[in-house]
Amino acid sequence: MTAAAPEYNGRLMSPHTLVDRSKLAELTTGELERFAAGHRGSRKLFESSRESLLGGVPMSWMAKWAGGHPIFFESARGARLTDVDGNEYVDLCLGDTGAMAGHGPPATAQAVQRRFEAGATTMLPSEDAPAVGRQLAGRFGLPLWQLTVSATDANRFAIRMARQVTGRPRILVFSYCYHGTVDESFITLGEDGPRSRAGNVGPPVDPTETTRVVEFNDPDALEQALREGDVACVLAEPAMTNIGIVPPEPGFHDEMRRLTRETGTVLIIDETHTLSCGPGGYTAAHGLEPDMLTVGKAIGGGVPSGAFGLSAELAERVGSNFDADYTDTGGVGGTLAGNALTAAAIRATLEQVLTADAFAQMIGLADRFTQGVRAALDSDDVPWHVVQLGARAEYAFSPEVPRNGGEAARSGDPELEGYLHLYALNRGVLITPFHNMALMCPDTTGADVDRHSEVFASAVGELF
Ligand SMILES: Cc1ncc(COP(=O)(O)O)c(C=O)c1O
Missing domain, CATH: 3.90.1150.10 (Aspartate Aminotransferase, domain 1)
Known part of the structure; x- marks a missing residue:
């Protein structure tokens, strides 16, 4: 011992x-x-x-x-x-x-092979893309979607959008979270306060400057941090899964939703691992109402894939900011993101495998x-x-x-x-x-x- x-x-x-x-x-x-x-x-x-x-x-x-x-x-x-x-x-x-x-689920393998032979990446959408959007909307309850190469990318882009619509600089995460290689998220709560997570490789900016961090299941700390008024979004797994499994206590999600709404903070739920809870992840299984939802990994059946969804209200706010460049060099994108191969893989996997x-x-x-x-x-x-x-x-x-x-x-x-x-x-x-x-x-x-x-x-x- x-x-x-x-x-x-x-x-x-x-x-x-x-x-x-x-x-x-x-x-x-x-x-x-x-x-x-x-x-x-x-x-x-x-x-x-x-x-x-x-x-x-x-x-x-x-x-x-x-x-x-x-x-x-x-x-x-x-x-x-x-x-x-x-x-x-x-x-x-x-x-x-x-x-x-x-x-190698056979349905995904066949769809991917067909798609690859007929053009994998063209800078154009294919008919699989809207089918994927419908699948994701039906499962998670958010109406509008974008496809990415990975869950990390989905999180990075969701954070950018939250910053853009709120005009606030910081994000909030829970101590010992993991959301992929997202710079802002490598922060933990030590005895003497927030600190860059041990082993963080070459952080571009000290995450204590970009991020507020509190413990999961601590609504009081969450409230205090959000009342500062500088947090664009809370990025949270609905149950933590990357430091072992830490389930939410009864009422925690209700509190998190209430506080984020009251403070005008975007709530991003990361379902990359908690998709294990069912076809619509923890969100559908427990009736959560996030403003944005990110997911990746399994949805492509092995083909690199990610996605993020937006509520109608958030999508409208995103669309009404004409200074933000979403079509070229604005910082949201990736040449192979959302290509036809990814869309074919996600469509087959969701429609036929992860049923x-x-x-x-x-x-x-x-x-x-x-x-x-x-x-x-x-x-x-x-x-x-x-x-x-x-x-x-x-x-x-x-x-x-x-x-x-x-x-x-x-x-x-x-x-x-x-x-x-x-x-x-x-x-x-x-x-x-x-x-x-x-x-x-x-x-x-x-x-x-x-x-x-x-x-x-x-x-x-x-x-x-
Ligand atoms: C909850 C969660 N979100 C996002 C990611 C990032 O996924 P990827 O590395 O495929 O981008 C991970 C990876 O483990 C994860 O556990």
Whole structure:
């Protein structure tokens, strides 16, 4: 058990984990040896990649996997993935939500192939685009949409529009949020106030100048920050998902909506991960009424995609500002944003893959996952919790579900996470290397979930 709460990679080590650290180290060594023996092909590819790729990976966060290097995959289909050493995995990571529709869903694959052969990117809309707009409007309740290359872009553009219509300089986020690589959002609330998040790489401007930050589920702090009158928008996930899962407390969303309306602040809800709650994400499932909504990752079935929606009232305000350049170099756009390939991929994925029936099945499997983890924890009297958000579930190392990002960060334990992730990987189950997130896709089966439950119970059993 750790006495204090030292910081590691921007996260605080848990005082709650109650783990014998020498036993953990010994077990981890065993798992590392097993990993090395079973992943020689991946190791070789990683070594050669280092000659031409910074850190041996095409994007730096892919180095995050426990084991010292990522596995290199050969193929992925549905909820299964095979690596270059011939190991097969149940994939509960699903590209950190990018593959929540499953790997290579046939409807998306066919639409993308057809579209690619008939022109992928032309600076012109195709007939898929309005169909996508209708899908998004029907699901999330906002009438007007734009398509982007990623959720990060959707957030950046939504923030720009909010600043433009309000004429205010700052944004507000919740401590330990993640909304993609959005400069203003890398801020946390320390004991001595707001500070740039640990590890923030070359911030263009200190985020304490651009951003107000408060803890999630703290309406009083939110009110105080919004009453300053300089906040253009609140950017929030409806439940936090990037520091473990932090659900909103009853009434918090009502308060946030009331306060943003009273202070003329644009409310942007980011559904990129919480889309797991159903076809219209948390927003539709809980009747939220945001001014703008951003989403990305899964909606394109694996093709880079994002989108943001606006209320009719906000769209009118955006359109009535003739100084803002939305058609050329005004700072909202991207050459490949909203191209025909993206539109075809989103249309097929939403119309045919991430359907209401698929969500019902995925959510049932996440129930089963949650029960499996809970049973393992109960059987060894382990004081951790597991929390579910539709088709997503996550365990974490504190007895209670955290109330906010700060609390969640304090219960993080990277060493313990590394052991549990590697133990599962070595036995054919992938979960997201960022905290302990597992996600179901339309192809996930009960047997896949039970395999995780079995492996998790045995990993925990060896530790306690
Ligand atoms: C809630 C949320 N919003 C936005 C993003 C950014 O997505 P992308 O990296 O695909 O742009 C993420 C990424 O993890 C996210 O979790």
